[in-house]
Amino acid sequence: MDFDYGPEAKAFRAQVRQFLAENHDPEVMDPTREGMAQLVDTPARRAFMRKLSERGWIGMSWPKEYGGSDAPGMFEYVLNEELATVGAPLIGKGVGIVGKTIMRHGNERLKKEFLPKILGAEIEFAIGYSEPNAGSDLAALSLRATKTEGGWVLNGQKRFTTSAHFADWYWLAARTDPDAPKHKGITLFLVPMNQKGIEVVNMPCLAGERTNEVFLDDVFVPDDYAVGEVNKGFYYISEALDFERFTLFTVSAFVKKYEALRTYLRTATRDGKPMREDPEVRRVVARLATRIEVCKMHCLRVIAKAARGEVPNIEAAMFKLWLSQTAQEVAEAFITLAGPDAVLRRGNEHAPVDGRFENYFQYSVLETVGAGTSEVQRNIIARRALGLPVQN
Numbered sequence: 001m002d003f004d005y006g007p008e009a010k011a012f013r014a015q016v017r018q019f020l021a022e023n024h025d026p027e028v029m030d031p032t033r034e035g036m037a038q039l040v041d042t043p044a045r046r047a048f049m050r051k052l053s054e055r056g057w058i059g060m061s062w063p064k065e066y067g068g069s070d071a072p073g074m075f076e077y078v079l080n081e082e083l084a085t086v087g088a089p090l091i092g093k094g095v096g097i098v099g100k101t102i103m104r105h106g107n108e109r110l111k112k113e114f115l116p117k118i119l120g121a122e123i124e125f126a127i128g129y130s131e132p133n134a135g136s137d138l139a140a141l142s143l144r145a146t147k148t149e150g151g152w153v154l155n156g157q158k159r160f161t162t163s164a165h166f167a168d169w170y171w172l173a174a175r176t177d178p179d180a181p182k183h184k185g186i187t188l189f190l191v192p193m194n195q196k197g198i199e200v201v202n203m204p205c206l207a208g209e210r211t212n213e214v215f216l217d218d219v220f221v222p223d224d225y226a227v228g229e230v231n232k233g234f235y236y237i238s239e240a241l242d243f244e245r246f247t248l249f250t251v252s253a254f255v256k257k258y259e260a261l262r263t264y265l266r267t268a269t270r271d272g273k274p275m276r277e278d279p280e281v282r283r284v285v286a287r288l289a290t291r292i293e294v295c296k297m298h299c300l301r302v303i304a305k306a307a308r309g310e311v312p313n314i315e316a317a318m319f320k321l322w323l324s325q326t327a328q329e330v331a332e333a334f335i336t337l338a339g340p341d342a343v344l345r346r347g348n349e350h351a352p353v354d355g356r357f358e359n360y361f362q363y364s365v366l367e368t369v370g371a372g373t374s375e376v377q378r379n380i381i382a383r384r385a386l387g388l389p390v391q392n
């Protein structure tokens with residue numbers, strides 16, 4: 001069996017690397033934040049995404065009839081790997097969650113209005129699923145959509161909506177039928193973020209990241225901006241999450257962090273002795289090296305299944321779980337091995353490896369929460385792969 005990406009994907013990777021070298025821009029890319037969230041929140045980053053679009057790299061995996069090039073999903077994954085490695089924003093929510101759902105289930109008006117703008121990198125979305133009492137158990141969401149003439153009126157609260165403070169449109173899930181079983185009374189809507197009645201409140205969180213609470217007070221949405229069939233939203237959300245887990249978590253950027261740890265250990269000393277000769281250090285690094293090889297294999301399994309046109313649900317759960325837990329181990333290993341200096345922030349002259357690990361140590365906690373917590377991934381594996389009963 002050949003554990004590889006294949007020659008076409010390798011050639012594409014080389015093209016992307018060349019493009020990124022030619023378009024290096026410190027306002028867009030931060031190589032010390034490889035693999036961490038880089039939002040399309042500034043004019044420079046928006047302009048960069050438009051350059052990707054001009055190359056035909058936004059929506060490559062979309063069918064030709066919608067302006068894509070029918071490329072296998074692996075190409076999008078490779079693109080994201082390279083973007084993450086230089087600390088640039090990734091192609092994400094618009095192409096994956098929003099675009100793919102509209103293509104499959106949206107009405108003609110939504111297709112006409114949103115798909116070209118997504119391909120042209122002209123539009124940014126915020127995803128509003130989580131609420132104060134709905135996260136892992138998303139079907140418990142209670143933001144209410146009440147039917148009125150020509151549309152719906154939304155009232156309630158979302159929590160943890162990343163990007164809400166700069167996005168153009170809000171892709172949100174609301175309860176349209178409170179009497180139906182909880183998975184069957186939810187509908188997806190598209191709402192302009194500047195619509196009257198929407199208030200966005202900053203929620204600063206770990207690692208200096210920003211997410212938001214969003215309050216909706218009598219926000220009107222026309223019927224045409226309900227996505228797909230009313231009350232089928234939960235089904236569409238589950239389908240799209242499988243796309244998200246596939247493209248949002250990349251291996252290469254995180255391998256680069258592990259390489260930074262190794263580079264540090266090659267020359268670092270403790271009590272006058274090279275750390276690389278310390279049996280405990282060698283044990284830790286060998287363990288991480290093995291875990292990283294397993295990450296790569298999980299990733300290739302996801303890619304292989306997607307390439308066969310199947311949904312890599314269990315594989316993506318295993319990949320996300322293993323990758324995010326290993327990411328934590330890498331960050332923790334650095335802090336433990338490098339000692340007190342490792343907790344110094346970037347900018348401090350004594351901080352090893354430019355102080356990258358202080359921030360990454362915090363960030364690696366977020367990775368085990370976003371797009372489904374580790375416990376949720378384990379539940380998916382237990383239920384779908386092993387057939388074990390799981391209580392929700």
Ligand SMILES: Cc1cc2nc3c(=O)[nH]c(=O)nc-3n(C[C@H](O)[C@H](O)[C@H](O)COP(=O)(O)OP(=O)(O)OC[C@H]3O[C@@H](n4cnc5c(N)ncnc54)[C@H](O)[C@@H]3O)c2cc1C
Binds near residue numbers: 129134
């Ligand atoms: C930085 C950040 C950005 C985010 N961005 C967005 C966004 O843009 N849009 C959005 O909609 N959401 C976003 N989220 C929300 C994220 O998806 C949820 O936080 C996550 O799904 C967990 O839900 P919760 O916070 O309600 O925790 P809970 O579901 O209340 O979970 C609490 C704890 O209980 C565990 N748990 C829950 N259920 C089970 C179970 N059945 N079995 C075992 N253990 C369980 C969880 O693993 C967790 O440890 C973001 C979160 C963070 C931290």
